[in-house]
Each structure stands twice: as structure tokens, then as C-alpha cells.
Amino acid sequence: MLNPVVSAGAYTDHDKFIFESWGYFIIPDVLSKDEVQQCLEASERVHKAAGTPAFGQVGRGYETEPALEGLMDHAAVLPKIRGIYGDKFIVQSGWNTRQPARGVMGGWHQDGSGAYNFNQLSHPIPLLQLRASYLLTDQTKPGMGNMELVPGSHRSAVPLPASIREQKGDTPIGHVICATAGSVLVFHNAVWHRTYEHNEDYDRYTMHYIYSPPWVKPSDRMENNSEFMARTTPMRRALMGDYTRPDAPFGGGYAALPFHSPDKEG
Numbered sequence: 001m002l003n004p005v006v007s008a009g010a011y012t013d014h015d016k017f018i019f020e021s022w023g024y025f026i027i028p029d030v031l032s033k034d035e036v037q038q039c040l041e042a043s044e045r046v047h048k049a050a051g052t053p054a055f056g057q058v059g060r061g062y063e064t065e066p067a068l069e070g071l072m073d074h075a076a077v078l079p080k081i082r083g084i085y086g087d088k089f090i091v092q093s094g095w096n097t098r099q100p101a102r103g104v105m106g107g108w109h110q111d112g113s114g115a116y117n118f119n120q121l122s123h124p125i126p127l128l129q130l131r132a133s134y135l136l137t138d139q140t141k142p143g144m145g146n147m148e149l150v151p152g153s154h155r156s157a158v159p160l161p162a163s164i165r166e167q168k169g170d171t172p173i174g175h176v177i178c179a180t181a182g183s184v185l186v187f188h189n190a191v192w193h194r195t196y197e198h199n200e201d202y203d204r205y206t207m208h209y210i211y212s213p214p215w216v217k218p219s220d221r222m223e224n225n226s227e228f229m230a231r232t233t234p235m236r237r238a239l240m241g242d243y244t245r246p247d248a249p250f251g252g253g254y255a256a257l258p259f260h261s262p263d264k265e266g
């Protein structure tokens, strides 16, 4: 199977071509085995604290779990987000997803908002939620709770047929992402996707960071946690959307993120 694999770090012209063509790419082996283990243990704690019944997504784990917090501005991934968005964006949300052992297929969807869906805005659907999904369990073959995406579908003028969606059916152009634990999938909100079935005996965890333009409302929090904001780094505070109000909200004076380098590296 073709695989849109890119290297960690700077967003190259080739990465851009891949992202524009397919709507997603994969960065293999971003996390070491130890880092994956720490993130897995952190994921188990946040779901235990939240009392997730079966399949479930818990936001704000980064506030209490340093291993998850560290993924928010990971050096392998943040330059890609910067390359795609430029120097001004926020973390709209950070969702930690658990798919239980022997979990079933999820429903096909595009990301957006039930309150005012992105497909009401324009076609092609604009990029408003750029997702970096840190796979925390092995997904090297289908049936391991993989993500399945339809390449290029962010540009499709027609939806995936309702008959397929209702039956949670297959499409021959579905691409089941196979990658090691610690790899990262980055994708456009408009790419049609679903959670693939999970035939293993352990729960599957994925940490999703969603990056948005600065004027998009955060979706995992009503306000930032003051203790987290006080102790985290300037970059993470800025990614939480913490800024001094300029002359007009999001007009002139909105500061760029505090990147270390003026170029697109970091």
C-alpha cells in the first residue's frame, strides 16, 4: 500500500505536496519506547479519573500529565503545523481517546462542529482543525484500532454516501493506517475517516492534538487552567491562546508564537 510517510521536523515542499494531495501524512517513530510507555500510563490515568465507560475521549489530560503535555509542541511535529498554518495558531483541544479491547468499527465522519458544521462554510471545506494523532499502541497491521482515512477526500464535492455511513461499510479507497506505537498521523479536518476495529485484548489509546487558527474557540475547555498556565512554558501558554488583548481581538498586534528560530525549523 502507498504510504504518505514524511520525516520529522521541517515541513518540506514534498511534505506540502503530500498533504495537499492526500490531506494527511504519517511521521514514523516520533516517540521512543519509554516515551510511549509514559504516555500510555498517563492515558490510563486520565481515563480512570474520568470514568470512561468504553470508547471515550477525555480532554485536558495535558494539564495534569507531563508526558501528554510534552506532545503539544513536540519538535518532530510542531514545525509541520507551523509550515501549514504559519506563525499564529492555537491548540483548540487535546483529546485522549480510548478504544476498548475488541472495540468495533467507528462511524465515518469529517471533523467539525455539530453547532455549525464546517461544510456550511465553503467548498472545499477549509482547514480549521489540523490534527496530530500520537498512536500510543502498536497499529502495524489492520485490526489494531487503526485510523482509516480516505485519501484526498477533503477535496471531494460530495459526501461519502449515507448508505455506507449508516452501515459502517467499507470503501475500496479506504486507507487503514499501519504504523508503530509512537508514530504520528497529521490530518486535515475534512478528510473522511473512522476508527477501525480493534481485535486485540488490550485497550488502544491515541493522543490527539487539534490545532486551529487563533480565533477558533477552544473545544476541550471553557477557560484555561490557571495552575497549568502558571507552571507551563511560554510556548505552551501561547498555544493555549494566552495573549495580551491587542487593539482589536485578533486584529493588529496579535503576537506570533514564541518560536526559537525565525525559519520554519522550530
Ligand SMILES: O=C(O)CCC(=O)C(=O)O
Pocket (backbone or CB within 6 Å): 097, 099, 106, 111, 193, 194, 195, 206
Ligand atoms: O479513534 C480515534 O482515536 C479517533 C476518533 C475520531 O475519528 C475523531 O476523534 O474524530
